[in-house]
Amino acid sequence: MEMHLAGITRPCPRMSKPRRHISNTTAWPGEDEFAAEQNDYFSRQQSELSPACFYRPFDEAQLSYAVARAREHPLCPIAVKGGGHASFAGASNTAKGITIVLRHFDQVIVSSDRKTVLVGAGTRWLNVYNELEKVNLTVPGGRTGSAVLGNGSILDVNRESQPDLYWALRGGGSNFAIVTHFDMYAIPHDLMWGGTRNYTKQWIPSLIDFYVESGFLSPYQPSASQITTLYYRDGEYTATVDLFNVNPEPSNMLSNTNLTQVPYTSDTIAVTRQSQLAESNYRGQPDGLRQTYWTATYLLDGPLAHFIHQVFEEETAALGPLDGLEARCIMQVFANNTLHAMTRKGGNALPIAGGDQPLIILNPAFRWQQAGDDLKILQANQNLFTRVKHYARERALNVEYLYMPYASEFQNVLESYGPKNLDRLRKVASTYDPEGFFQTQTPGYFKLDGRVGW
Numbered sequence: 001m002e003m004h005l006a007g008i009t010r011p012c013p014r015m016s017k018p019r020r021h022i023s024n025t026t027a028w029p030g031e032d033e034f035a036a037e038q039n040d041y042f043s044r045q046q047s048e049l050s051p052a053c054f055y056r057p058f059d060e061a062q063l064s065y066a067v068a069r070a071r072e073h074p075l076c077p078i079a080v081k082g083g084g085h086a087s088f089a090g091a092s093n094t095a096k097g098i099t100i101v102l103r104h105f106d107q108v109i110v111s112s113d114r115k116t117v118l119v120g121a122g123t124r125w126l127n128v129y130n131e132l133e134k135v136n137l138t139v140p141g142g143r144t145g146s147a148v149l150g151n152g153s154i155l156d157v158n159r160e161s162q163p164d165l166y167w168a169l170r171g172g173g174s175n176f177a178i179v180t181h182f183d184m185y186a187i188p189h190d191l192m193w194g195g196t197r198n199y200t201k202q203w204i205p206s207l208i209d210f211y212v213e214s215g216f217l218s219p220y221q222p223s224a225s226q227i228t229t230l231y232y233r234d235g236e237y238t239a240t241v242d243l244f245n246v247n248p249e250p251s252n253m254l255s256n257t258n259l260t261q262v263p264y265t266s267d268t269i270a271v272t273r274q275s276q277l278a279e280s281n282y283r284g285q286p287d288g289l290r291q292t293y294w295t296a297t298y299l300l301d302g303p304l305a306h307f308i309h310q311v312f313e314e315e316t317a318a319l320g321p322l323d324g325l326e327a328r329c330i331m332q333v334f335a336n337n338t339l340h341a342m343t344r345k346g347g348n349a350l351p352i353a354g355g356d357q358p359l360i361i362l363n364p365a366f367r368w369q370q371a372g373d374d375l376k377i378l379q380a381n382q383n384l385f386t387r388v389k390h391y392a393r394e395r396a397l398n399v400e401y402l403y404m405p406y407a408s409e410f411q412n413v414l415e416s417y418g419p420k421n422l423d424r425l426r427k428v429a430s431t432y433d434p435e436g437f438f439q440t441q442t443p444g445y446f447k448l449d450g451r452v453g454w
């Protein structure tokens with residue numbers, strides 16, 4: 001993968017901008033386009049912030065110009081929005097400052113030898129899958145159609161040209177650059193098998209057993225994967241298992257585990273396409289609600305997984321059925337083969353890269369309606385994590401790593417990367433951003449000194 005960055009290693013061009021040009025790129029308060037941009041966030045907490053303007057560059061030169069101008073006004077906070085899917089306020093929007101929106105970086109271009117695909121940092125995964133399916137290719141991406149991958153301009157970054165910056169951008173977050181596009185390896189792909197099975201509460205312990213068993217089996221069935229999710233909605237508990245196989249045949253997780261014995265109420269399993277799965281997932285997660293996402297990592301273990309289920313039920317039962325509350329406890333596994341793959345092709349900044357024990361990646365995700373319920377819900381999540389961490393530590397199962405895309409604003413993601421990786425990330429930042437633009441003037445996500453602010 002190669003990346004392109006804006007305004008980092010060479011002086012940004014001083015563009016003189018005619019008025020017409022500014023009005024094309026900029027949406028001001030009171031305009032319909034401003035309201036549309038403000039509403040185009042996954043969470044209501046982000047939409048509630050009102051920047052001085054939204055700036056929507058059409059190309060790398062305009063993006064570079066914006067960064068150069070912003071640096072002349074160090075008290076003006078800048079936010080960068082890719083797909084706007086981060087859930088907490090200020091992650092990709094700002095109050096009073098300027099929000100740079102990457103929506104025009106929406107290219108999906110297959111190389112002539114079909115080996116790589118240029119993916120613009122502002123495109124949506126659904127668009128990427130739709131375009132690539134026309135030519136029987138895919139790239140590894142998010143499972144929801146509106147989730148976007150960020151990446152940027154002017155400086156080509158790859159593992160040979162700038163190995164440290166390349167490594168840092170793979171997991172180090174918004175601390176180094178604005179990425180305009182990614183060159184990703186293309187994978188031949190056609191039909192696949194997958195969908196969601198729905199279960200009643202009584203079968204949740206069996207599903208937890210399946211989750212753990214299939215996690216240990218993952219390295220032996222690399223074409224298959226699963227995600228187990230517990231739900232609390234309207235005072236009721238249910239669960240789903242998402243099953244995927246990259247080929248159009250049923251996942252061998254079914255034949256190799258007891259899941260076939262567990263009765264389900266309905267399912268959407270079919271021979272299908274990646275775009276259809278992403279679209280159906282997107283429909284289940286609409287924009288505009290209050291949201292909080294949290295994360296933790298543990299060694300994969302049966303009793304611990306059952307304890308997570310127990311604590312999730314206790315903490316959500318204590319909340320009761322709040323207005324519009326849907327609490328999900330999403331459980332995924334990073335299997336050994338995934339952890340080993342993280343060390344290839346330039347590696348990444350995650351402390352788990354190269355690990356040899358499968359991991360639980362826990363992601364409680366709550367949505368609700370009323371701002372007055374924010375604190376109760378945040379407290380329930382904090383309780384869940386404190387209790388599970390205590391149990392995991394007692395049994396030496398706790399892993400001090402937080403998966404950034406799922407982390408809440410109250411979690412110190414980069415500290416969880418460990419002193420060695422954090423020190424290396426800081427050195428990369430001071431080399432490529434010596435004035436600390438991405439540390440101080442774009443404050444809204446996980447910064448290297450542990451701050452999150454806007």
Ligand SMILES: Cc1cc2nc3c(=O)[nH]c(=O)nc-3n(C[C@H](O)[C@H](O)[C@H](O)COP(=O)(O)OP(=O)(O)OC[C@H]3O[C@@H](n4cnc5c(N)ncnc54)[C@H](O)[C@@H]3O)c2cc1C
Nearest residue numbers: 080081082083084085086092121143150151178179405445
């Ligand atoms: C319904 C749903 C499903 C999800 N599914 C998955 C999944 O399957 N797998 C997974 O890993 N994650 C998943 N996520 C999490 C998702 O990856 C994160 O929310 C991620 O931050 C979304 O990227 P974004 O560009 O939309 O975020 P934004 O909110 O736009 O940005 C997040 C942060 O990245 C910065 N940023 C964005 N673009 C750039 C750029 N080009 N250059 C520099 N910085 C940039 C922003 O400034 C901000 O600080 C999901 C989230 C949701 C809400």
